[in-house]
Amino acid sequence: MxxxxxxxxxxxxxxxxxxxxxxxxxxxxxxxxxxxxxxxxxxxxxxxxxxxxxxxxxxxxxxxxxxxxxxxxxxxxxxxxxxxxxxxxxxxxxxxxxxxxxxxxxxxxxxxxxxxxxxxxxxxxxxxxxRRFPLPAQGLAGTRRLTGVTEGVLVGSIIKPNVGLTPEETASLVARLCEAGLDFIKDDEISADPDHAPLAQRIPAVMAAVRRHEDRTGKHVMVAFNITDETDAMRRHADLVAREGGSCVMASLNWCGFSAIETLRRGTDLALHGHRNGYGAFSRHALLGIGFQAYQLLWRLAGVDHMHVHGVQGKFAQADEEVISSAQDCVTRLAGEVDDRVMPAFSSGQWAGTAPATFAAIGHTDLLFMAGGGVMAHPGGPAAGVASIREAWEATARGEALEQAALDRPALRQALETFGTR
Known part of the structure; x- marks a missing residue:
């Protein structure tokens, strides 16, 4: 070319x-x-x-x-x-x-x-x-550096329920999720700056919990605050996240638009978690719209660091082949030898049992693996939910079947028993 x-x-x-x-x-x-x-x-x-x-x-x-x-x-x-x-x-x-x-x-x-x-x-x-457009401020490598996860998948979850919690209740939940051993926590895409939990109050409350956990353990948990809004408000909220010691913000790409995301990127070096909600309107018809390779390329030019790809065996309409192809697009370099890879974010119905199929298809662990119910609904509690996912990925990397690995791993065994009949 x-x-x-x-x-x-x-x-x-x-x-x-x-x-x-x-x-x-x-x-x-x-x-x-x-x-x-x-x-x-x-x-x-x-x-x-x-x-x-x-x-x-x-x-x-x-x-x-x-x-x-x-x-x-x-x-x-x-x-x-x-x-x-x-x-x-x-x-x-x-x-x-x-x-x-x-x-x-x-x-x-x-x-x-x-x-x-x-x-x-x-x-x-x-x-x-x-390279005339912005390269990722953090991307795949920076996200690993900020979270301290040098190898293996990053394990994340979503704050559920996503509406109704006060700032204090949200901070309490985040503290519990930090203790559970997560690397990453994000807001839900439909909860940004609601009256009952405005970001001006929620960000300081949540980050206080994150800092306390970091002081005790040395582990920084990345929290993606949903700052989706008009441009000036997003910049203001990103500045507050940075002042409070945060490392990530999230935006609903399709509803903010390229110009807003570019302006946000210029104003902050926080990791920018790109949520694609609404993308199905562009993609689900075979003869209309935009395929993910083109879609993610355009948003990477805007400066995002993470891109949602949905999940293998997930709850949405995309075939597993499309999910995997999307993840591969995210880790394909566009700028020659320059590393402009972004972190593919797997979500939607993920739990310990989807780890083998994901690894078999993608062949690497440079990904963010987010589970809502797989963590929060685990019968042993969130800590057991996180443990079950880590145990599943460790067993998968060893080439060990989950059923065999679960024999002496209670958290994984409970996950298979609870979610395996979905």
Missing amino acids: RAERFRATYLIETPLDPAKVAEVMAGEQSCGTFTRVEGETDALRERARANVLAVERLEEVDHPSLPNAWLARRGIGGPWKRARITLDFPVANVGTNLPTLASIVAGNLFDLGEVTGLRLESIELPPLYR
């Missing part, structure tokens, strides 16, 4: 010639519209135009995936052809401008009259261009 151009790959569906549709896509998102405009010379067009690199024809179908009034007005019907299209674009069309980059690789393409389905699958950037 040339250093002055970047690539995007799409899955499309159309009743027209896919090669001609690819040219329409390239023109629409670079120098062209449906006709030439005043002042548009051949030289300008050559400099600014996107190129069609590949058109891979796939299957045909008898029915369109999405309605299309443009085609209906012209009386154009099927069969509908599917194809994978790769375009490249001039870096000079964008500069270091993340919202514009996103609008070029996606934008109006989703509304094109020529298609009855379009999905952005992946983006590939030249390493030098990627």
Whole structure:
């Protein structure tokens, strides 16, 4: 790939010639519209135009995936052809401008009259261009350093219930979770700055509990405070977390937007835990939206340090293969030799019993493994829940079956008995 151009790959569906549709896509998102405009010379067009690199024809179908009034007005019907299209674009069309980059690789393409389905699958950037955007302030390596977990998975949990607790009650729960042996604790995505537990009070109360635990044990537990809000409020809350000795904040990426996350990143070196809630609206239709490789790349350019990938054998709709592919995307370097890997955060229905399948698929332990019920609902209490997860990962790394390992490990045995019939 040339250093002055970047690539995007799409899955499309159309009743027209896919090669001609690819040219329409390239023109629409670079120098062209449906006709030439005043002042548009051949030289300008050559400099600014996107190129069609590949058109891979796939299957045909008898029915369109999405309605299309443009085609209906012209009386154009099927069969509908599917194809994978790769375009490249001039870096000079964008500069270091993340919202514009996103609008070029996606934008109006989703509304094109020529298609009855379009999905952005992946983006590939030249390493030098990627380095024009922020690298992770902490990323995978920094998260390990801050938590003191030099190897193995980081074990985390979520504050549940996520609504109704006062600042003092939240701090008491965090103290208990610290004692249980967690590396990481996060707020739930739907609890940010509620009236009953405002961040201005909750952050100092929680961090006092974290500091007491650190003073006693030497262990810093990373707490991801949900500071999702408008930009000025997020910066204010991040500053408070830093003053109180915290190491992480969380934001709901889709609802804050690129500009807010970029501004937050510039204002703090705290680990930024990127929560993807709402991503299903972009991803669940096979012929519409944005695949995770492209999605996570854009948010990594904004400066996040952790990315949610859901979980293997979890409670959400994603197949295990998608979860694992997403985690692999997070630990794929985008900037050449520079380490810009971010921590994949596994969650949603995780417990000790999902460790073997996760390790078998991903093949490493550079991940954050979060369990809500798997910790909080363990019959032996949160400490036993954490112990069961660590025991499961240790056994898995040794190649030992969980049932065998559980024979002399009560916490793991209880987890298998309690959650194994889900």
